[in-house]
Ligand SMILES: Nc1ncnc2c1ncn2[C@@H]1O[C@H](COP(=O)(O)OP(=O)(O)O)[C@@H](O)[C@H]1O
């Protein structure tokens with residue numbers, strides 16, 4: 001039984017002039033337990049829309065999402081999200097930010113236990129020194145760590161990430177990727193992550209799902225990344241296998257589904 | 265040395281000194297055009313121009329001397345006709361404080377409701393738009409007639425002019441909380457009440473405080489006029505009374521004090537705003 005079942009999901013928006021825009025066209029995808037799936041595609045093709053539908057923030061025009069065989073009708077504690085813009089509440093300390101989420105997920109638990117869980121989650125991402133700090137006092141990479149800690153703290157079945165490392169420099173990004181891999185491996189969380197970084201997708205994914213260009217985006221192609229774990233970032237860029245995935249994905253994005261203005 | 269002379273405050277002092285010099289020069293020149301105009305003012309005020317000296321625009325020294333006298337007697341309270349200027353200021357500030365607090369108590373909860381339920385905002389918007397531009401003084405006769413009490417009327421005037429900026433900024437702040445913060449609440453299942461108190465409210469604090477700052481400025485602005493019309497105390501009454509006595513120097517001292525207190529109120533609210541607003 002798949003952990004997450006995206007079944008024939010279509011999404012259309014009505015823009016301000018009343019025109020209908022079909023963003024997603026009949027997307028179906030089954031994601032297994034503790035599988036790591038990356039969504040890639042050109043900007044504007046509908047990756048965030050699909051992720052928000054899975055999160056329950058948007059309702060699809062047609063089709064259904066099932067998470068652990070229950071139909072998704074809105075956000076739920078079994079699905080947590082890491083946002084691109086870290087989305088920490090600036091008037092709360094790091095631990096309070098995590099605590100706010102933990103409190104809802106373990107409603108009724110004693111306060112000391114909730115506080116403990118929040119602190120443990122921050123320790124998991126090596127932020128014990130930032131527990132009492134406000135978001136403005138820490139760096140961008142650390143804020144995103146808090147975002148990750150908040151998501152893991154509620155012990156979700158499925159973790160959703162929307163370009164979580166897009167705003168970070170390359171070094172910080174690699175260290176957060178390592179962190180993510182480590183935590184996902186120990187918690188066996190199922191992950192769906194949107195990224196525009198091909199190397200990131202190859203390094204992290206069990207499967208890479210490429211969406212075709214919008215409007216009316218569909219699943220264009222799926223790669224199963226069979227490189228055994230733990231993966232070596234350096235070897236992936238030099239080994240035949242890594243290069244093969246990279247070439248195929250690039251070909252898909254620039255030849256088969258070129259960005260509209262590049263098509264000639 | 266040259267660098268220090270280029271500091272803005274050096275220029276400010278130079279402008280101030282220049283202003284005092286021109287003022288001194290104009291007011292000590294005998295039979296200038298200003299004295300003639302003063303005779304006119306004296307007639308307008310229904311007083312016989314008892315010699316041009318009494319009614320002429322006073323020199324800076326005369327104002328400074330008057331300021332010293334007023335401050336020396338600031339706390340006088342021996343009879344109702346001889347109330348020290350500090351008491352007048354206290355009366356004014358107390359009225360502003362009361363009217364402003366009432367306005368705050370109405371504007372913030374109501375603004376919250378309007379911000380959280382757009383339909384309420386749309387329903388009330390026409391009334392807000394019509395009432396907001398009404399000059400506070402236009403309410404004065406109606407207030408005096410309704411409350412039959414000048415103090416309550418002035419407090420009402422302060423209330424009615426202070427309520428709009430706070431109401432609108434609270435409603436706007438509440439309605440325009442960043443989508444990412446709303447999504448945090450939704451994704452992690454924060455219940456409605458906790459969402460309002462721990463997400464929406466802190467997110468709108470900067471807007472609420474900037475509305476408060478605008479409101480206190482307007483309230484201090486309006487109290488002077490309101491007290492001229494309908495009060496027997498307060499700085500507005502004081503200025504009007506001194507005008508009737510042709511005490512121009514006292515009026516100028518009072519104007520400077522009104523300005524200084526207005527500035528102080530603004531700085532205090534700005535500081536509070538910086539303390540209470542979140543940082544990013
Ligand atoms: N709330 C909305 N209303 C109207 N159109 C939207 C809305 N959200 C997204 N879209 C449109 O749907 C398409 C997909 O958007 P999005 O999912 O954000 O793309 P991506 O994340 O892949 O860059 C875009 O063309 C975007 O303009």
Ligand SMILES: [Mg+2]
Pocket residue numbers: 047048049
């Ligand atoms: Mg996106």
